[in-house]
Amino acid sequence: MLLTITARRSEALATPSDLGFLLHKHPDKVQSFGVYAGTAHVFYPEVGAEACTAAVLLEVDPVALVRGRSGRSDAFALGHYVNDRPYVASSLLAVAMGKVFRSALNGHCVGYEELVQAPLDLTVTLPAVPGEPDLVRRLFTPLGWDVQAEPIAFDATRPQWGAAPLVSLTLTGSVRLTDALSHLYVLLPVLDEVKHYWVGRDEVDKLLRAGDRWLPGHPERNLVAHRYLAGQRDLRESALARLAELDDRTAEIAHDTAASDAALAPRPLVRLRHDAVLEVVRDLAPVSIADVGCGSGSLLGGLLKVQGVARVIGTEVSDIALVKAATRLNVDSMTERQADRLSLLRSSLMYEDERLADLDMAILMEVIEHVDPDRLPAVVRNVFGAMRPRHVVITTPNAEYNVHYPALAAGDFRHPDHRFEWTREQFQSWAHSVAGTHAYQVNFLPVGESDPQVGPPTQMAVFSQSAPVEVSA
Template sequence: MQMVIRALGEGAGMISHLLAKNPSNEYDREEKGARVRLVYTKCTEEETEVVLYATPDPIELVKGSPDNYDITQYINDREFAVSSLFCSYIRSALGTALNGKPKEAYLPWVGHPFQLELSFGPVASNLPDGIVEQLFTALGYELRVERGELPYSFELKSRSTARYLTFSGQQTLQNALRQLFVLIPVLDDYKHYFIGEDELDKIRRYGEGWLEDHPLRDLILKRTLRFGDLIGRYNEEVAGTVGSVGTEKEAGVSADVEPEADLAPEDEESTAAPAAADDGEQDAPQPKIRLNELRYQAIIETVEALADKTSIVDFGSGEGKLAAKLGWIDGVERVLAVEPSAVAQLRAIDRFAKMEGRQGAAVPTPVSGSLFYFDESLRGHNVMILCEVIEHIDEHRLARVMDTIVHEYRPEVLIVTTPNKEYNRVYEMEDEAMRHNDHRFEWTREEFRDWCDSWASDRYTVDWKGIGEEAEGFGQPTQMAVCTLRKEANRW
């Protein structure tokens, strides 16, 4: 995690006094489980450049966490990405400038606008470049977005979500840092702390004088404060208005972008359902159904129509929502919910426990597993489901996964769903943007069909379907392949 502060022009040397850090002295501290260092690479009256570097201890990141038994805690970017963690690490190093309290002799420089350039990264943001740019240009800055080169012989991703940002313009050092301390958590949408009164106070303090009039204020508040009561209090106390915060879609962000918390399509996406009949005086409002529910509904209807559905494997079952629904289908006797994350599996176990003893329920069995490891117990089941799973796997690894499924597990029916990349245009997403920050790829309808044909042609017949509201020329938001083992195929 790093940030560079650069000041140009007359008076640039005063930056060291505002930071209260002597360019000749070493700054090297341990802060909350991270080593924080500050060094001046240049310090003259015409140009000053300061580099801040934070190196977290990966063990400290998870020590004391209730999830410390889960190996997936180590499969993340928290050690490297500039996020709310970075802000907490460097607050003490920048506290004097952030609060505008240098020695008395330098107080007049607190309000002095410097020609500043601040660079930081990498930021692993689910926000598209256009929204990131608006966050900074609305404050009068110019923004430059850069992506690092990926040193792989294969195309891991055409455009990485990890970006380095540089914003520049005339601004006081204090205001630039205050704005940055608010916007970094907005970009990453990651919170390592409890969101409550302290966070509201931070928004009041650091957002004073600029946040009230920011055109993306609603987006900033929602991704920072999260909860409606805190947002309402800010609007009432600071902005003098009471009202709900607009959605990301109103701010120009697709509702189909899928961060962990508040933009996931299973939470925000919706499709109009047929309107119920009314008394004829007035059309009843059409209820909205989340896209994730439509996926489940499509999968369940497909399974219900099968002649043989005794045993089902749900790969990447997460918290067990789909697996639990499958357990209520007539004729289903066994559901294996396969999931690598212990945290998600614990939540699934709680969900499955509520089904115990209820008539007509086939209580799913949680299984720790991955598509990358062969498990003898997963062979020969009637149905295997990969619901929104394949796009989380590197494309070059899919051939191995499908070889295991087709030639080792050999289900009678394989159901696969994945996003339809063409539909991203309907959500007004940027060309290379993806719906989730963990998606390795997203395919057009033609690409999905070509991929299915590449492994299914000699063993499975494939029926393609769309899920969700259709848009002319773009199809439907989710595409589904129902692959049925050919009668002439030798299953074993």
Template sequence: MLLSISTTHNPATDLSFLLHKHPDKFQSFETSFGKVHCFYPEASEERCTACLLLEVDPVGMARGRNRSPGDLLSHYVNDRPYVASSLMSVALSQVLGTALGGRCQKQPELVSQPLPLQATLDVLPVRGGDDVLRQLFEPLGYEVQATRQTLDAKFPDWGDSSYYSVTIRGEVTLSQLLTHLYVLIPVFDNEKHYFVGEAEVEKLLAKGEGWLADHPAKNLITRRYLRFRSSLYHQALARLVEEEASNNEPPEEATTPQKSEQQQSLNQQRYAAVLQALLESGAKSVLDLGCGEGRLMRSLVEQQQFRRIVGVDVAIRTLEVASRRLKLEHLPEVQADRVELIHGSLTYRDKRLEGFDAAAVVEVIEHLDPPRLAALERVLFGCARPKTVVLTTPNQEYNVMWESLPAEQFRHADHRFEWTRPQFQAWANQIAETYGYTVTFQPVGPVDDEVGSPTQMGIFRR
């Protein structure tokens, strides 16, 4: 099986820096299923192409397989040595892992730079045909060209096979292209050469971060990637829905104003605004209440100003994901001592939450029923009493800016309410008066003259 990646970026040989593979060398790598060869059939400043060729050992694979006795024939009669499959994903991870992870020491500026890239797979088994190819690649911005192979040229009456030569083109970063291929190749194939367990859920969510939650075919991708194991599928899908909810915005359409805000998602702008407010507060210790999977905490850890960072969430499973995202087990001891994750509810008094300079409450309150919201008010402002509280919530007035969001519908099914700007300000002013704080308000995201910004932020100071 063969994967070729080409670019016409000038100079095109920059591709070799991103791949960490020298264009003048033919390199081979041993794997559990055979050999992977990496080489460049062309490398000029105008055009550069890198190839990954998998030489699969079918006998070795058969010996290593753990299949039931009734399936012995498929050990030896199969298409695995000849088609792009989960074997190709493993090869991408093992041989091009640095590029896949978006790292480049010699030219780091290239990592985040979208390049004109073309990838060709010979051949790809596609269960579902052309429609599935386009359904999965086109929402990611790729132009798709596919040629279907006949089952046997000597017997045209047998018709076409399910195998395609596929070329995709797009203006993306190399890391994005490799990540999309890593996830989607086994999805098209609808098969894997290894056992699919809970580790695959984490792998899918890690590689799908930033694009899978918003993909219109995420259900199909998740179900096939996890080999139709319903428990794993539902677990992964629930977390994808949670990630989509954290973005707290419907799919952006042409009516969304100022979409060019450095192409940042609303979620990224929200975390950036919260981080800036925390930095300006001068806080040394910070609580992230409802920390979820640790997205804000990752930004906090990068700032040396914060000497103690504690994330709190009611979901143990989510805290486990946050721990992996933050790589707590691998942090140096000095760094690890700054960071802590604790399991707790924001509606019950907890002495562990007391004594902090600041607290962040990002897109949390709208998930609470009004009686429980009153409990959070007492716990946060009456008991924990951080000097600064940075709190964000959706602006209900802005919902009209998304044509895809039906009238009178919340942005997410789990929201118990969404406040207008006057409603939020009235609530915040009442909280400030009751508990001895002052509050200022700040818009987050593009601001419309009539309906304001998509997210509203209140900064409480004691």
């Protein structure tokens, strides 16, 4: 029985190996834990600069599951000894997760509190899960996951036998790790109707504790309660009544305090940056936009929603990033009209690309600081000379603001892949030089709350063409 959780490098998780801190399991070690009916092994098959993968391998002894049980007339039935329990993710795996990832499941990680609360780019894989594809999608899709549930054949050599009641499951999404674990902890027993433990009244409390953040508003909460509690009507009704109270209380709090919460709750810098860029887009009203260096496509979805934008292009040098962007945007399920508005292109900032010519706007959001300084002039020539969009929007970190990050040593950069980080004076000097050379005007905007001494966390330059281009004969 196997589960893998992959965290990819992102703005929230600059160092993917920090997954080890969040899970409280060291990436350089293989650790084993005795659990009900077997042994759980935790190890890391992948630890790199771009991604980190943690795996749980649960070894189950099917004989041990029935050994010692009495009062059952079928105690020696063949099905107890020859079954799929060691291989199919089930309530056994959920119980093992509750033991080996208890702190992560509860959202505890001293020193990494901000990371605990941050959505991470996660991929969860389970080679064999009980349930039909439609049921699996109904359970996980409302929780923000992109769900791939592929049926598994009973026997690949006997296609006439059809599919087994199992799927190979891959979940992809931007989700807090603690939420991802709670989704699995609750929904694996829901999919597995063959519980290996006694379901009593304490299971209602366990269900509500594990699912309190998301279950009250889940469209299938009745089904979840029914199956998690093994169809016991009195337990199900008790759980649903308490879930309804939680849902009502959540709605009441949201209604009464929405205004004050909006004013008081700090927004993540990445969201502030997106909002600031989208505000510029709405003000300048471009019809065609290229998000150059779009990464996993976090901005593209917002651009597609801006009224009047007819064409959106996302470019990256990495095929993996483009695949992630397509997954994030659900490209496969787009209508033909929606798909016609979006293009995901493999392209490098260093080289001219005729597909990016004659656009209204190019956006380089947190891109230039990833370019070696001696190669930056080539990027400028390409963007402002060859592409020459009517507007260019560039954001980059403000190095002066780094004093507000206590964990950042003096002179260090916010991201290990940054080649430089500029002060406001350095950025504005560079931007004025670029604008003067290529006949643009430039304005500067702060992103995030400005400190009177060191300025905002992110700085933005908005370039607009100020003169026609002279074309030589």
